[in-house]
Amino acid sequence: MPKCFYCGVxxxxxxxxxxxxxxxxxxxxxxxxxxxxxxxxxKFSKIDNDLCLNLTLFTNxxxxxxxxxxxxxxKMGYNNELIINRLASGExxxxxxxxxxxxxxxxxxxxxxxxxxxxKYKKIKKxxxxxxxxxxxxxxxxxxxxxxxxxxxxxxxxxxxxKDEHNPIINFNIxxxxxxxxxxxxxxxxxxxxxxxKLPSKHINNAIEILKSFDEKAILNICAYCYPExxxxxxxxxxxxxxxADSNKRVLYCCMSFYGVLNTIVLLNDxxxxxxxxxxxxxxxxxxxxxxxxxxxxxxxKMIEHFLDRNYSFNQKxxxxxxxxxxxxxxxxxxxxxxxxxxxxVYNSILLGKFISNEENYANTFYLQITNMIKSDNELKYIxxxxxxxxxxxxxxxxxxxxxxxxxxxxxxxxxxxxxxAISIAENPYILTNMDLLADKCCTTLNKVNTNDLxxxxxxxxxxxxxxxxxxxxxxxxxxxxxxxxxYKELFLLK
Ligand SMILES: [Zn+2]
Numbered sequence: 001m002p003k004c005f006y007c008g009v010x011x012x013x014x015x016x017x018x019x020x021x022x023x024x025x026x027x028x029x030x031x032x033x034x035x036x037x038x039x040x041x042x043k044f045s046k047i048d049n050d051l052c053l054n055l056t057l058f059t060n061x062x063x064x065x066x067x068x069x070x071x072x073x074x075k076m077g078y079n080n081e082l083i084i085n086r087l088a089s090g091e092x093x094x095x096x097x098x099x100x101x102x103x104x105x106x107x108x109x110x111x112x113x114x115x116x117x118x119x120k121y122k123k124i125k126k127x128x129x130x131x132x133x134x135x136x137x138x139x140x141x142x143x144x145x146x147x148x149x150x151x152x153x154x155x156x157x158x159x160x161x162x163k164d165e166h167n168p169i170i171n172f173n174i175x176x177x178x179x180x181x182x183x184x185x186x187x188x189x190x191x192x193x194x195x196x197x198k199l200p201s202k203h204i205n206n207a208i209e210i211l212k213s214f215d216e217k218a219i220l221n222i223c224a225y226c227y228p229e230x231x232x233x234x235x236x237x238x239x240x241x242x243x244x245a246d247s248n249k250r251v252l253y254c255c256m257s258f259y260g261v262l263n264t265i266v267l268l269n270d271x272x273x274x275x276x277x278x279x280x281x282x283x284x285x286x287x288x289x290x291x292x293x294x295x296x297x298x299x300x301x302k303m304i305e306h307f308l309d310r311n312y313s314f315n316q317k318x319x320x321x322x323x324x325x326x327x328x329x330x331x332x333x334x335x336x337x338x339x340x341x342x343x344x345x346v347y348n349s350i351l352l353g354k355f356i357s358n359e360e361n362y363a364n365t366f367y368l369q370i371t372n373m374i375k376s377d378n379e380l381k382y383i384x385x386x387x388x389x390x391x392x393x394x395x396x397x398x399x400x401x402x403x404x405x406x407x408x409x410x411x412x413x414x415x416x417x418x419x420x421x422a423i424s425i426a427e428n429p430y431i432l433t434n435m436d437l438l439a440d441k442c443c444t445t446l447n448k449v450n451t452n453d454l455x456x457x458x459x460x461x462x463x464x465x466x467x468x469x470x471x472x473x474x475x476x477x478x479x480x481x482x483x484x485x486x487x488y489k490e491l492f493l494l495k
Contacts, residue, residue, distance in 0.1 A: 002034035005195055005208055009037050017041040021192045022239050022283075023185075025052035025072075026258060027064035029290070030241075030281055032196050044188060051185035051258075054176050058259040061329055062237060063088040064285040076172040078114055084170070093121040098132065107136045117164070126158050174322070176225075176262060180216055183223035183264070187211050190254035190266035193241050197279045203245070203252055207268045224307040226265035227317035231295050232257045234324050235375045237285045240293060245269075245277040249300045259285070261321045267304050286328060287385040328382055338379060339391070346373050347399045351407055355455040357462075359401040366399065367392040412456060417471060420445045429492045432485055439472040446471060 001010045009015065017038040022028025025048065036044070052059065052072075060074035071088035078084045082094040092115065099110040111129050115121035133154045137147055176182055188211055194204055201208070210218045232240055237259055245252040252269035282293035306312070346369045356362045370392045374380045383391070424431060424441045431438045446468060451457055460467060474481060 004037035004040055005035060005191065005201065006040035006043070006212060007037060011037060015039075019192065020048070020067075021189055021196055022241070022258070023048040023052055024067050024069065025049065026055050026059050026239070027066040027071075027285060028239065029067065029283060030193075030196070032192075035192050035195055047181075047184045047188055050179070050181035054178075054182050055258055055262060057172055057174050058261060058325065060086060060088050062259065062285060062325075063090075064237075065288050074172070076170050078171075079169055080171070082112060082114055084114060086170075091116045091118055091121065093125070096125070096128065100132070100136070106140055109133065109136065114165075114168075122162075126155070129158050130154060176318075182262075183219050184211065184214065186256060186264045187219055187223050187266050189241065189256055190243070190268055193243055193254060193256075193279070193281065194252075194268060197243065197277075199277065200274065203272060203274050204268045207266070221308065222267045224265055224310060225263065225314050225318075226255055226307045227263050227314050227321070228255070228297060231255075231297060232260055232263065233282065233293070233295075234260060235381050236287060237325060237328055238291075239281075239283045239285065241281045242293070242295075242297065243277065243279040244297060244299075245272055245274060246298075246300075247272065247274065247276050251299065251301050251304060253299060253304055255297060259325055261318065261325050263317075263321070265304065265307050267308065270301055270304075284385075289385070330382075332382055334383070335379070342373055342377060342380065343370060343391075343395050343399075346370055347395075347404075351404070351411060355408060355412065355453055355459060356404070357455045357459050362401045362404055363396055366396060370395070412453075413460075413467070416446075416449060416451065416456075416460075417442075417474075420449070421475075425488070432489050432492065435476045435482070435485070439475040442471055442475060443468040 001012070002016075003010055004015075011034060015037045016033045017036060018031050018033055019035040019041050020028045021030045021032065021035075035041075056072050056074050059071050063071050073085050073087045076084050076086050076092075078094060082097060084092045084094045086092040094112075094114045097110075097112040099108075101108040109132065111132070113125050113129075115125055130151055134147070134151060137150055142150065187207065191204055191207055191211060195201060207222065210222065231242075232238065238257065239259070240255075240257045242255045244254075250270070250272045251267070252272040252274070254266045254268060255263070256266075257263040278296065280293040280295075281290070283290050346366075350356070350362075350365060350369060353365075356365055367389065371385075371388050374383050374388055374391075420442050421438075424438060424445060431441060446460070447464060449457075449460060451460075
């Protein structure tokens with residue numbers, strides 16, 4: 001029976017609770033009932049929350065699908081002047097700057113704000129502005145009769161002073177671990193991912209004790225930032241966890257990456273004496289799907305201590321990772337000419353590959369190769385999976401299986417045709433005087449053809465009749481072929 005790793009109580013339906021290994025607040029999907037009792041799940045909620053706070057900007061801007069709740073809003077700067085609240089949906093509105101000065105004649109009001117181009121926040125801001133105006137007018141003893149007229153006037157002033165800005169400059173800051181609140185969460189994730197994979201808890205008892213102690217210093221001794229070269233995938237935005245135990249190097253560690261930006265390592269055991277293990281989890285947040293992760297690390301204790309010692313600068317690494325992340329947020333216009341050229345070259349490479357003997361395999365190969373091409377192309381890698389499928393389907397209308405067969409036949413079967421023709425003529429040049437005989441001979445040979453491509457053999461066997469008819473037609477009634485035959489007849493002095 002599974003036990004709570006915090007208190008050891010056996011977990012059953014009465015006391016268990018669903019624990020997200022990567023918090024739901026950053027769209028984590030991996031979860032288990034077998035990790036914590038309800039009481040201790042609750043105890044860790046602040047830790048989970050702290051991790052989410054460190055990552056607010058990324059959750060807000062990417063707005064990944066999550067199991068429950070809404071993604072958070074995020075404060076950003078606008079033109080170095082206003083603070084705006086950006087909702088994960090993309091709508092935003094400013095914290096207004098309001099200045100009121102009483103003057104001899106009346107009052108001076110300055111109202112600075114901004115909002116995204118939707119009527120919802122415009123109305124909220126305008127109502128607020130008019131409410132202030134109304135209060136000022138009433139303070140100054142404005143008569144009811146004039147009040148509405150004045151407010152109408154101010155409403156027009158509000159409308160007329162709205163300026164559109166198509167590319168507003170929005171700025172923001174990120175800081176990780178600003179309140180020493182980052183690493184407990186990474187330690188907890190490492191422990192949970194280990195236990196999630198049903199590995200013996202005896203190897204991580206020490207790490208569990210450190211987590212339970214909430215001792216900042218002890219936690220920092222085994223947790224650190226870690227940005228291994230070319231390890232995490234960059235063709236989309238991922239949450240990744242990688243767990244490795246090496247019995248030779250006697251280390252058990254867990255590396256993790258959130259949004260590809262916040263990358264850390266946890267040393268779970270520095271004197272490991274269990275089996276070699278390697279587990280990973282990788283979730284594509286843009287395409288909302290788990291994917292296989294095959295990259296590997298091979299750290300020894302020295303390398304891990306290098307990260308834990310914190311004697312190196314990783315700021316530049318974080319900047320690089322942020323830039324990769326931000327590229328996925330940019331609104332792009334796809335260059336269809338370019339996409340089309342790339343797809344054409346995919347088709348050509350399929351033509352050069354092994355023969356595909358049925359339509360379904362052809363469609364699958366086509367989709368697979370287009371996906372590979374797009375994912376590895378710097379211009380195109382931002383296209384989401386669901387669009388890749390649409391693109392592939394649309395292109396299959398152009399590069400149909402029929403077209404493929406035609407092109408492939410021209411290429412490969414054309415070679416086989418000419419070989420058969422050449423052999424038949426070489427065996428008996430006099431056959432050139434009787435085209436029907438040549439056709440018979442070629443068809444008989446074709447029926448016996450055995451290439452080293454199994455698919456081609458199958459295709460030839462299955463389409464014997466059509467191919468023979470085509471061949472016969474080509475030999476007996478293709479003008480340019482017959483012209484060539486006449487040339488050869490003269491060459492061989494055949495009449
Ligand atoms: Zn418990």
